[in-house]
């Protein structure tokens with residue numbers, strides 16, 4: 492146990508959602524801004540941590556990890572504008588629980604609701620509607636940032652603009668986000684009108700996305716073990732918030748209520764290797780057949796549409812003790828078909844078994860270091876092994892060759908050189924970090940690895 496003024500720390504083993512890498516860290520749980528300021532003054536490089544849903548090493552640091560869970564209050568809601576002011580440690584799940592039954596939904600949401608407001612801002616998360624509504628920053632009115640010298644800045648597109656756009660997508664490396672104001676959208680029902688299409692291969696999948704520009708939400712699950720003429724065969728799902736009139740009669744009485752979903756918990760690690768090319772192939776076959784039966788239009792509740800994985804609590808344990816890694820890149824539109832095809836060839840040939848492979852269309856982004864750019868993003872999960880590390884090297888090289896960029900919230904493997912080759916904004920970020928002394932005060936294991 493060590494103590495910095497009044498704030499005490501404990502030593503904990505931390506990791507990201509992928510459970511790789513793992514690090515013993517000094518963890519502080521501040522209850523007030525002044526406790527964070529004391530810690531800053533001690534000179535330790537620190538990093539804020541939300542709910543640890545980033546996959547790799549971005550949300551911890553050996554010297555001082557700041558667990559933000561005490562910053563958990565909803566401060567204000569304006570029903571005229573839909574603006575919600577919340578502290579950084581509030582979970583999206585808590586916001587949904589309160590606001591969905593009252594007819595409000597986040598403008599932007601990632602694929603899990605177990606993330607904090609601070610985490611969504613720091614990664615500038617995108618959802619299935621990025622091509623239409625942009626990333627989290629598009630719903631963000633302002634944020635309060637505690638940074639070097641213990642000063643708190645209100646940042647917005649109009650006030651402290653550069654600090655705002657470096658912080659959004661800046662992975663906690665500009666300071667500690669304390670609270671923020673962002674907008675929710677009004678909804679008539681808690682249901683999504685989903686249209687499911689089956690694509691025989693990658694070309695068909697991309698054609699479906701291109702034809703669905705007007706759809707609010709679009710996402711594809713790809714069977715990444717399929718090869719040959721079936722390379723990239725996918726289930727493409729489009730979605731719209733259903734109006735009350737559209738709903739089947741049985742849901743119209745209480746349109747903002749949905750049946751409680753059964754939740755399963757995985758409480759122990761699966762054996763290493765339980766997910767291999769055979770089990771993944773079997774899973775993919777079943778999923779594909781099931782989706783074929785459901786092709787066409789259906790009404791699904793918001794949790795099933797937006798957060799299918801959240802119904803299996805602790806699903807990251809399926810990958811065993813060694814954990815897993817996610818590879819996520821975005822390729823520019825012009826290179827997408829060829830580049831995605833090369834990435835899928837590599838994955839299919841490696842046959843290490845990525846049972847989660849997700850394709851989305853992205854638009855432009857505003858954050859100075861935000862991940863999205865106009866193009867297609869592919870996310871693949873792999874069980875951790877020496878072989879996986881080699882596959883990641885290959886995938887990263889392929890993505891670089893097609894002008895791709897990598898998502899830091901998913902990364903645990905990039906090298907400083909590959910990151911810089913992929914994104915010319917990184918060097919400017921490092922210069923700004925030096926100029927503002929952020930580099931001295933804010934660091935994660937990821938920022939050390941990537942020399943940010």
Ligand SMILES: Cc1cc2nc3c(=O)[nH]c(=O)nc-3n(C[C@H](O)[C@H](O)[C@H](O)COP(=O)(O)OP(=O)(O)OC[C@H]3O[C@@H](n4cnc5c(N)ncnc54)[C@H](O)[C@@H]3O)c2cc1C
Pocket residue numbers: 508538539540541542543544545546549550551559579580600601602603605606607608609610611613614615616617618661662663664666667668669800900901935
């Ligand atoms: C199943 C699953 C699905 C996902 N789907 C998507 C998706 O569709 N789209 C997408 O964009 N992302 C997605 N993600 C990634 C996830 O949304 C981001 O990693 C998000 O940042 C996690 O939030 P968190 O609160 O858990 O933050 P953490 O993982 O704890 O931290 C993530 C980053 O935010 C910083 N941070 C956290 N709180 C603060 C704060 N108060 N001040 C400053 N910095 C802070 C941390 O330093 C770190 O750099 C998914 C993750 C999972 C596990």
